[in-house]
Amino acid sequence: MKTFRLPDLGEGLQEAEVSAWHVRENDEVAEDQPLLSVETEKALVDIPSPRSGRIKRLLAKPGDLLPVGAPLVEFVDGAPETKADSGTVVGRLESGGAALPEPADAPAPARVKAAPAVRALAARLDVDLAIVTPSGPNDTVTSKDVERVARILKEVGPLELLRGVRRTMARSMAQAHAEVAPVTVNDDADLNAWWGGATSPMLRLIRAIVAGCKAEPALNAWYDSRAMGRRVLEAIHLGIAVDSPDGLFVPVLRDVGARTPDDLRAGLERLRRDVKTRTIPPEELRGYTFILSNFGTFGGRYANPIVQPPTVAILGAGRVRDEVVAVAGEAKVHPIMPLSLTIDHRAVTGGEATRFLAAVIADLQGA
Numbered sequence: 001m002k003t004f005r006l007p008d009l010g011e012g013l014q015e016a017e018v019s020a021w022h023v024r025e026n027d028e029v030a031e032d033q034p035l036l037s038v039e040t041e042k043a044l045v046d047i048p049s050p051r052s053g054r055i056k057r058l059l060a061k062p063g064d065l066l067p068v069g070a071p072l073v074e075f076v077d078g079a080p081e082t083k084a085d086s087g088t089v090v091g092r093l094e095s096g097g098a099a100l101p102e103p104a105d106a107p108a109p110a111r112v113k114a115a116p117a118v119r120a121l122a123a124r125l126d127v128d129l130a131i132v133t134p135s136g137p138n139d140t141v142t143s144k145d146v147e148r149v150a151r152i153l154k155e156v157g158p159l160e161l162l163r164g165v166r167r168t169m170a171r172s173m174a175q176a177h178a179e180v181a182p183v184t185v186n187d188d189a190d191l192n193a194w195w196g197g198a199t200s201p202m203l204r205l206i207r208a209i210v211a212g213c214k215a216e217p218a219l220n221a222w223y224d225s226r227a228m229g230r231r232v233l234e235a236i237h238l239g240i241a242v243d244s245p246d247g248l249f250v251p252v253l254r255d256v257g258a259r260t261p262d263d264l265r266a267g268l269e270r271l272r273r274d275v276k277t278r279t280i281p282p283e284e285l286r287g288y289t290f291i292l293s294n295f296g297t298f299g300g301r302y303a304n305p306i307v308q309p310p311t312v313a314i315l316g317a318g319r320v321r322d323e324v325v326a327v328a329g330e331a332k333v334h335p336i337m338p339l340s341l342t343i344d345h346r347a348v349t350g351g352e353a354t355r356f357l358a359a360v361i362a363d364l365q366g367a
Contacts, residue, residue: 003059004050004073006066009040016040017163018064027055035073038066039164043282051075065163114141125150165247176306179225181345185353186302189364190325192334201337202268203261205292205317208363210236210257212315213290215359216352220289222310223347230312230347239288239311240268242275243298249275250308252288296320296337305342312347315360316340337364 009016016038023035034046056074060066112129113136114122121143122129129141132149136142162170176182194204213220213236221232236257239250251271256264274280293305296319305316318338325334339360343353 002051002053002075002077003071004035004075006038006068006070006072007047008068009038009045015065015067016045018060018062018066019044020062021058022046023055023058025055025058029053029055043280043285044278047072049073065161112141113139118143118146122146127153165244165249169248172308173306176308179309180307182304182307182342183345183350183353184304184340184342185350185357186338186340187357187361189337189339189361190334191320191337191364192332193365193367195320195335200261200265201317201320202294203264204364205294205315206238206253206256206264208360209238209290209292209315211363212356212360213257216356218348218352219313219343219356221312221347222289223312223344224310225346228346233289235289237287237289239291239308240271241291241293241295242272244275246278249280249285250288250291251275251280251284252286290314293317301338303340305340307342307344309344312344313353313356314342316342 006016017040019037019039021036023029023033029035029049029052031050031052032048035049037044037046039045054076056076058073059071066072112132113134114129118141119129121127122132122141125146127146127149129146132141132145134141135145161167189208191201191204217232217234218230220236221230223230235255238253238256240253242249242251251274253259253264253267253271259267271280271284274284289311291305291308291311291314293303293314293316295303296317299319301318301321303316303318305314307314316339318340320335320337322333323336324331325336326332327334339357341353341357341360
């Protein structure tokens with residue numbers, strides 16, 4: 001009997017969640033026939049059969065989170081083997097372009113001070129001592145502390161493990177918090193010259209970012225924290241933050257400074273469609289050099305957008321509002337877009353950030 005294990009999925013991915021099986025026990029399968037779909041940190045991936053033969057057992061169920069190398073399928077003995085049963089790389093995750101580095105693992109928590117009886121109580125009540133605030137002498141966790149947390153956990157319900165995209169988001173945000181020295185600058189753009197016509201606000205934002213990067217190329221860059229150096233890039237590969245029920249996706253529009261408005265519009269529509277159907281290619285989720293978060297489509301005025309290493313800047317656009325402004329000594333009502341620019345101050349100066357934002361605003365305020 002041969003066992004097929006979860007193969008290397010490429011891109012440094014170490015685990016995957018079983019999404020759905022496409023076969024059943026005792027089914028006859030052909031080589032390269034899809035066996036199951038798994039959800040990784042970056043995409044939904046079909047895993048093909050490494051061989052032809054009959055399936056003896058399925059060794060995982062939907063919802064299981066498995067590490068690379070975990071057993072998936074047992075084949076009946078005697079089936080001819082045509083590919084390696086483990087250690088193969090799934091062919092659908094080809095690499096294309098520069099990849100973002102994988103997030104560093106979180107540091108191990110400090111050892112919790114607690115008496116053996118308290119530890120036994122925590123184990124019995126299924127309480128992780130690392131989340132308990134100690135009230136005893138010298139920051140020691142007491143039995144009352146454990147019982148208090150157990151009551152709270154009972155009220156809030158069972159723990160829901162983060163999976164797939166949300167798991168990736170949690171790791172990315174932890175990495176950003178640990179590495180980046182963030183500074184956020186806020187300002188407003190008066191859109192009266194073009195608002196209300198056929199012009200797409202998203203396309204104008206993209207055009208304005210291109211103008212900002214031309215004025216201050218330092219914001220279209222990657223920072224290498226180990227070498228303490230930056231790579232200023234010529235082509236602007238714009239990551240578009242897209243909200244979804246599964247979590248936050250950041251698909252990429254390549255070389256936005258060299259594309260026509262019609263081409264960008266088609267690219268945006270394709271990215272939104274692919275995110276909605278979870279069919280976006282993995283290579284379109286990496287390699288961005290600048291990020292745009294148009295959170296104003298949902299609400300909010302200003303924000304503190306989070307820079308995702310190795311990029312050094314992200315622009316957030318809030319909800320457009322009507323506001324009274326002074327025009328030639330008279331009060332007028334104009335549409336105002338609030339903007340929030342966060343930079344990684346390790347690589348970008350305050351002067352570079354404000355000059356970039358000024359160029360973005362100047363472009364948005366033009367006809």
